[in-house]
Amino acid sequence: MLSSLLMLLMLAGAYLLGVMPPELLQVLGLKLPLKRRDPHYFLPTTGSRYLLFGSDEASMHQQFVDFFSEDDWQAHKALQAEINALREDVAPTWLAEPLSLEETAERFVRPGLRNTFVDLCRQPVSHYLDRFGFRSDLLRAMYAVTDGFSGLNGSWDTPGTGMNFLVHNMCRLPNSGGTWMVVEGGMGAVTQQLAAAARQAGAHIHTGAAVQQIEVQDGRATGVVLGDGSRVDARCVVVNADPFRLRTLAGKEHFSDDFNTFLDSRKKDGTTMKINLALKGLPRFRCLPEARGQHRTTTHLLPDEHHVMQSLTQGFADVQAGRLPDFPTIEWYFHTTNDPSVQDKDGHHSSALFVQWVPYQLAGSSWEAEEERYTQHLLDIVDTFAPGTSDLVVDRMTLTPPKIESYFGISRGHIHHIDNAFGFDQRFPYRTPIQGLYSASAGTHPGGSVAGCAGHNSAGCVVKDMGLTPWWPTA
Numbered sequence: 001m002l003s004s005l006l007m008l009l010m011l012a013g014a015y016l017l018g019v020m021p022p023e024l025l026q027v028l029g030l031k032l033p034l035k036r037r038d039p040h041y042f043l044p045t046t047g048s049r050y051l052l053f054g055s056d057e058a059s060m061h062q063q064f065v066d067f068f069s070e071d072d073w074q075a076h077k078a079l080q081a082e083i084n085a086l087r088e089d090v091a092p093t094w095l096a097e098p099l100s101l102e103e104t105a106e107r108f109v110r111p112g113l114r115n116t117f118v119d120l121c122r123q124p125v126s127h128y129l130d131r132f133g134f135r136s137d138l139l140r141a142m143y144a145v146t147d148g149f150s151g152l153n154g155s156w157d158t159p160g161t162g163m164n165f166l167v168h169n170m171c172r173l174p175n176s177g178g179t180w181m182v183v184e185g186g187m188g189a190v191t192q193q194l195a196a197a198a199r200q201a202g203a204h205i206h207t208g209a210a211v212q213q214i215e216v217q218d219g220r221a222t223g224v225v226l227g228d229g230s231r232v233d234a235r236c237v238v239v240n241a242d243p244f245r246l247r248t249l250a251g252k253e254h255f256s257d258d259f260n261t262f263l264d265s266r267k268k269d270g271t272t273m274k275i276n277l278a279l280k281g282l283p284r285f286r287c288l289p290e291a292r293g294q295h296r297t298t299t300h301l302l303p304d305e306h307h308v309m310q311s312l313t314q315g316f317a318d319v320q321a322g323r324l325p326d327f328p329t330i331e332w333y334f335h336t337t338n339d340p341s342v343q344d345k346d347g348h349h350s351s352a353l354f355v356q357w358v359p360y361q362l363a364g365s366s367w368e369a370e371e372e373r374y375t376q377h378l379l380d381i382v383d384t385f386a387p388g389t390s391d392l393v394v395d396r397m398t399l400t401p402p403k404i405e406s407y408f409g410i411s412r413g414h415i416h417h418i419d420n421a422f423g424f425d426q427r428f429p430y431r432t433p434i435q436g437l438y439s440a441s442a443g444t445h446p447g448g449s450v451a452g453c454a455g456h457n458s459a460g461c462v463v464k465d466m467g468l469t470p471w472w473p474t475a
């Protein structure tokens with residue numbers, strides 16, 4: 001059985017699997033223990049209104065009508081129908097080298113949705129959502145936050161938040177119904193299965209071996225130097241560390257000024273914070289005291305309807321100025337209700353607050369000075385939705401952007417390496433300008449999230465460049 005600290009560590013980073021293509025599971029022979037959360041979303045308020053999103057359409061419709069409006073229900077249905085169509089059209093591009101947006105539209109997207117697709121990827125997510133006629137700002141905010149802003153350094157008016165919205169809606173896993181799924185045993189189960197498949201195919205995996213340098217001779221990668229000074233010669237080097245680390249490891253001087261300028265233009269601070277919590281009981285929501293599945297969902301804690309837009313706008317402006325927002329958006333996850341196998345020996349629940357946005361660097365203060373106070377401030381917000389939750393906390397682990405940077409080894413703590421606002425051929429390339437040096441990082445197409453696509457696509461480039469024939473099924 002786990003200690004509470006181990007329970008928190010197990011789920012410290014990624015929790016949900018959404019955008020890994022089912023075709024990739026087949027290619028690699030992965031049999032992941034996936035579980036659909038149903039309901040999967042919960043939108044509580046501090047009053048009596050709420051929404052539970054799940055497969056029970058009749059119940060959802062009734063809640064929309066009771067607590068929001070028929071117009072909002074129609075908008076929700078229209079949004080889902082359109083995003084489902086785009087998802088199916090765009091799916092084949094996830095396991096291929098990226099084209100430009102226009103070429104992607106031309107080759108993959110049905111004619112009636114081509115302009116919509118290009119606009120979605122280029123424009124702020126607000127432009128996309130406004131087309132559906134939601135009457136409720138709270139609902140618009142929920143959609144924008146959970147899929148458009150998640151992990152992104154951008155807000156309502158930031159071009160490319162629509163691209164992130166598309167990435168987060170590419171959920172095609174079997175029986176997912178378009179939702180993000182739980183991997184029983186934690187996300188480590190994905191890594192372990194990938195590692196087993198690699199070993200079976202002849203790979204040797206060395207862990208705990210930091211790379212201190214990528215060796216480059218005559219414009220070609222020739223191997224790596226490890227932390228202990230030992231060398232590993234290689235015909236090619238594939239890097240999943242973020243592109244900024246890749247550049248540092250290889251040496252900036254080996255890249256052209258143009259390429260360095262391109263990469264510098266992608267540099268953005270991570271603005272995501274995660275607070276992992278061990279709870280001695282499940283919270284009781286003010287708007288829905290009885291348990292109706294809300295403790296298995298992604299729960300969206302947002303400011304009240306009347307000032308949600310103003311609050312989000314102010315929050316992002318605060319973050320740009322290095323200030324901590326009074327009410328950032330919070331997605332609240334519950335792990336152990338979906339997967340008791342990750343519960344600690346005392347039966348505590350694992351839960352987490354996923355917070356957008358906070359500054360990477362604070363103006364006039366430091367995270368060391370503010371972390372404890374701000375964590376408590378966020379728990380106070382949680383208490384307004386579910387009174388007494390703070391008292392349920394028996395252990396916690398706060399990951400500020402600088403801590404995400406040091407804990408996971410990601411430059412600037414940006415969880416997607418390169419902002420998902422940059423899509424398709426605007427991301428970091430699989431083939432770097434240094435011969436034999438490849439990237440398989442989340443900073444490449446199709447973007448940040450546990451997807452597996454970058455590894456697949458990068459491997460395809462390596463094999464092609466070596467003049468080999470892929471030994472796996474290709475499109």
Ligand SMILES: Cc1cc2nc3c(=O)[nH]c(=O)nc-3n(C[C@H](O)[C@H](O)[C@H](O)COP(=O)(O)OP(=O)(O)OC[C@H]3O[C@@H](n4cnc5c(N)ncnc54)[C@H](O)[C@@H]3O)c2cc1C
Pocket residue numbers: 012013014015016017018019209210211212240241242245249274399404408409410415416440441442443447448449450451
């Ligand atoms: C807190 C958090 C929550 C998230 N939640 C989700 C989620 O629920 N679902 C989801 O799909 N995605 C989620 N993500 C995003 C997802 O985890 C990433 O997009 C994904 O892990 C990227 O995979 P990657 O292999 O490209 O890079 P990473 O997982 O970042 O791996 C890169 C690795 O390179 C290592 N490295 C760096 N430098 C060196 C070096 N010199 N030598 C050796 N190794 C080095 C790093 O330590 C790191 O382990 C989350 C991310 C974070 C941080």
